[in-house]
Amino acid sequence: MYQWDFGILWSYRWLFLNGLGVTVGFTVVIVVLGLVFGLFGAFGSLSRFKAVRLTALTFIEAFRCTPILVQLIWFYYALPILAGVEMTPITASALALSLYGGSFYSEIIRGGIISIDKGQSEAGAALGMTPGQSMRRIVLPQAIKRMIPALMNQSIIQFKNTSLVSVLAVPDLVYQSQVAAHDSYRPLETYTAVAVAYAAILIPLTIIVRRGEKRLAVSE
Amino acid sequence: MSETSKIEIRALRKSFGSNEVLKSISLDVAKGGVVALIGPSGSGKSTLLRCINLLVVPDGGSVRVGDTSFAFGDGSKLPGVKTLARFRATTGMVFQHFNLFPHMTTLQNVMEGPVTVRRMAKADAEKLARAQLAKVGLAEKADQYPATLSGGQKQRVAIARALAMEPDVMLFDEATSALDPELVGEVLNVIQQLASEGMTMVIVTHEIAFAREVADRLIFMRDGIVVEEGPARQVIDNPQEAATRAFLSHFHRTGALPPANAVS
Numbered sequence: 001m002y003q004w005d006f007g008i009l010w011s012y013r014w015l016f017l018n019g020l021g022v023t024v025g026f027t028v029v030i031v032v033l034g035l036v037f038g039l040f041g042a043f044g045s046l047s048r049f050k051a052v053r054l055t056a057l058t059f060i061e062a063f064r065c066t067p068i069l070v071q072l073i074w075f076y077y078a079l080p081i082l083a084g085v086e087m088t089p090i091t092a093s094a095l096a097l098s099l100y101g102g103s104f105y106s107e108i109i110r111g112g113i114i115s116i117d118k119g120q121s122e123a124g125a126a127l128g129m130t131p132g133q134s135m136r137r138i139v140l141p142q143a144i145k146r147m148i149p150a151l152m153n154q155s156i157i158q159f160k161n162t163s164l165v166s167v168l169a170v171p172d173l174v175y176q177s178q179v180a181a182h183d184s185y186r187p188l189e190t191y192t193a194v195a196v197a198y199a200a201i202l203i204p205l206t207i208i209v210r211r212g213e214k215r216l217a218v219s220e
Numbered sequence: 221m222s223e224t225s226k227i228e229i230r231a232l233r234k235s236f237g238s239n240e241v242l243k244s245i246s247l248d249v250a251k252g253g254v255v256a257l258i259g260p261s262g263s264g265k266s267t268l269l270r271c272i273n274l275l276v277v278p279d280g281g282s283v284r285v286g287d288t289s290f291a292f293g294d295g296s297k298l299p300g301v302k303t304l305a306r307f308r309a310t311t312g313m314v315f316q317h318f319n320l321f322p323h324m325t326t327l328q329n330v331m332e333g334p335v336t337v338r339r340m341a342k343a344d345a346e347k348l349a350r351a352q353l354a355k356v357g358l359a360e361k362a363d364q365y366p367a368t369l370s371g372g373q374k375q376r377v378a379i380a381r382a383l384a385m386e387p388d389v390m391l392f393d394e395a396t397s398a399l400d401p402e403l404v405g406e407v408l409n410v411i412q413q414l415a416s417e418g419m420t421m422v423i424v425t426h427e428i429a430f431a432r433e434v435a436d437r438l439i440f441m442r443d444g445i446v447v448e449e450g451p452a453r454q455v456i457d458n459p460q461e462a463a464t465r466a467f468l469s470h471f472h473r474t475g476a477l478p479p480a481n482a483v484s
Contacts, residue, residue: 123319127333128309141323
């Protein structure tokens with residue numbers, strides 16, 4: 001029978017906290033940047049111009065249909081060779097994760113917008129609104145309500161996806177725990193604690209999302 | 221008539237794919253006139269109505285409302301987004317399914333056009349919106365959301381919303397077709413009141429008795445053409461074309477309007 005000893009992890013507490021800080025900070029950056037890419041992707045794929053639509057669709061499918069782990073490695077190792085673009089591991093992984101998340105956000109935002117009845121934008125147009133005005137005043141306020149649960153869900157996935165940046169030696173929680181595990185010869189305790197840390201942050205978030213969904217269901 | 225006409229449509233054509241919905245339609249509406257468009261579904265009457273405020277952009281012909289005119293077809297440039305918006309601001313439209321904005325209160329729905337399109341100050345827009353709501357008998361529903369209103373009330377708010385833009389003409393696209401029978405009267409009453417105030421209106425409707433009562437001219441359309449046109453009573457009481465007679469035989473053509481329920 002394995003003898004658990006979590007006490008040994010205490011001496012690595014600063015390492016873990018550092019890693020957790022990097023993980024949370026990374027998540028904030030890739031969610032915000034991802035939403036920006038997502039907005040461009042969504043409006044691009046709804047554009048009147050075919051060239052813009054095709055560009056947006058190419059971006060979305062390129063990042064949605066390839067594994068994030070491959071993208072991370074490709075951005076860090078292949079871009080310098082192919083395009084001469086040198087990036088630090090942090091820049092490369094932030095960019096890859098933002099674009100990957102952005103491709104999914106694009107589809108969520110696009111789906112939210114087209115789920116609004118066409119009569120709504122027609123009513124806006126009939127009042128004399130430009131397409132931009134009716135998007136801002138009429139369609140988006142209704143669409144955002146429908147997007148929020150899916151956007152939160154995708155952001156939760158993004159939070160966990162940051163664990164992959166450890167392959168580029170970005171010192172996130174998983175990377176630091178690898179260090180701790182090698183040092184202490186206690187991988188079971190280390191990775192169990194890491195799993196608990198991820199869950200401890202995400203479970204409260206999922207509860208908030210579920211409450212939000214219920215409230216939305218009532219108001220519709 | 222064309223000298224004083226408020227709306228003038230000439231040789232209007234529109235196709236959706238290979239389906240030719242409007243085949244060279246011409247139409248005049250006098251200032252203060254009320255024209256009813258009737259016809260079986262698929263006759264093109266709703267498309268014609270939507271061409272008047274260019275919610276549907278025609279393939280050919282011309283549209284004039286007041287002093288603004290547009291020509292369509294070979295060699296003419298499609299009007300830009302801003303031009304279209306400015307033009308539509310002068311025409312009010314009421315839809316079959318109300319299309320109220322569900323995320324806004326009744327008052328905000330009516331204020332939206334003046335505030336966003338006409339850049340009116342909020343306080344002025346609110347005063348205007350409350351007056352329009354009072355006009356359709358819904359002053360006390362100002363702070364409720366559309367979801368809490370009955371169909372008839374929703375449609376009256378939609379009329380108030382269109383009137384708040386102080387339009388030159390009003391277009392009604394089967395405004396009572398989605399209503400329970402007992403709620404039709406309250407909406408028709410509001411439309412009738414507008415007619416008596418001299419509002420220029422084009423009304424797509426299946427309420428033949430109402431059209432006979434309120435409209436001064438009636439147009440019967442079928443398959444994208446005007447089959448018969450004339451003074452409303454004359455066409456309804458004494459249709460000349462076989463197709464008009466066949467269509468009208470499905471309706472009670474005279475008699476009282478449906479009773480208006482007491483305004484809640």
